[in-house]
Amino acid sequence: QSVLTQPPSVSGAPGQRVTISCTGRSSNIGAGYDVHWYQQLPGTAPKLLIYGNSNRPSGVPDRFSGSKSGTSASLAISGLQAEDEADYYCQSYDGSLSGSKVFGGGTKVTVL
Amino acid sequence: QVQLQESGPGLVNPSQTLSLTCTVSGGSIRSGSYYWSWIRQPAGKGLEWIGRIYNSGSGSTDYNPSLKSRATISIDTSKNQFSLKLNSVTAADTAVYYCARDSDWFDPWGQGTLVTVSS
Numbered sequence: 001q002s003v004l005t006q007p008p009s010v011s012g013a014p015g016q017r018v019t020i021s022c023t024g025r026s027s028n029i030g031a032g033y034d035v036h037w038y039q040q041l042p043g044t045a046p047k048l049l050i051y052g053n054s055n056r057p058s059g060v061p062d063r064f065s066g067s068k069s070g071t072s073a074s075l076a077i078s079g080l081q082a083e084d085e086a087d088y089y090c091q092s093y094d095g096s097l098s099g100s101k102v103f104g105g106g107t108k109v110t111v112l
Numbered sequence: 113q114v115q116l117q118e119s120g121p122g123l124v125n126p127s128q129t130l131s132l133t134c135t136v137s138g139g140s141i142r143s144g145s146y147y148w149s150w151i152r153q154p155a156g157k158g159l160e161w162i163g164r165i166y167n168s169g170s171g172s173t174d175y176n177p178s179l180k181s182r183a184t185i186s187i188d189t190s191k192n193q194f195s196l197k198l199n200s201v202t203a204a205d206t207a208v209y210y211c212a213r214d215s216d217w218f219d220p221w222g223q224g225t226l227v228t229v230s231s
Contacts, residue, residue, distance in 0.1 A: 038159075045221040101149070
């Protein structure tokens with residue numbers, strides 16, 4: 001059971017917009033800790049996609065955007081492309097777990 | 113740019129100690145104010161943070177409470193490496209182990225190394 005909750009899967013047709021939620025609680029996201037997002041393509045290491053809730057590292061397309069409100073965060077992918085089919089993970093920090101980094105359980109994005 | 117590479121045995125016997133090393137290239141492990149973390153991923157499952165070490169001073173460490181009693185992370189700045197030891201392993205510790213630079217977020221990551229616990 002992950003500390004941060006994500007839907008197991010989302011899907012969309014090419015060109016559509018999909019969103020992935022990441023729900024936490026008052027000891028992590030709700031306490032003001034930043035949320036970061038990673039993309040993991042099959043058989044590869046995770047790659048940083050969004051840091052500090054809404055910032056894109058250099059090279060990440062602006063189709064990817066992040067937001068945070070209250071005890072939740074969201075990752076949006078607009079103009080969905082076949083190459084976006086991957087697993088996506090949110091990550092934050094939990095102050096109640098002796099200072100532990102925590103991940104969501106991951107969301108599989110399928111491009112129909 | 114900074115790159116990370118994990119190394120170590122791919123097979124460990126149950127009850128023994130898992131030992132992995134992460135070699136940092138393209139920059140000094142002492143540069144900047146960073147932590148260096150270990151993260152693992154069992155096959156078909158999600159990511160689990162194991163712990164981290166600071167790159168300067170006393171090399172302070174933080175661990176996932178669920179693994180704290182078994183995990184030890186150390187750093188060797190002369191070799192630009194940091195290491196993980198996980199003792200008393202069981203089949204549940206079978207996973208791909210990643211190392212990563214920790215700036216609150218993890219970036220970059222190593223490619224990962226599969227460790228199987230089995231006799």
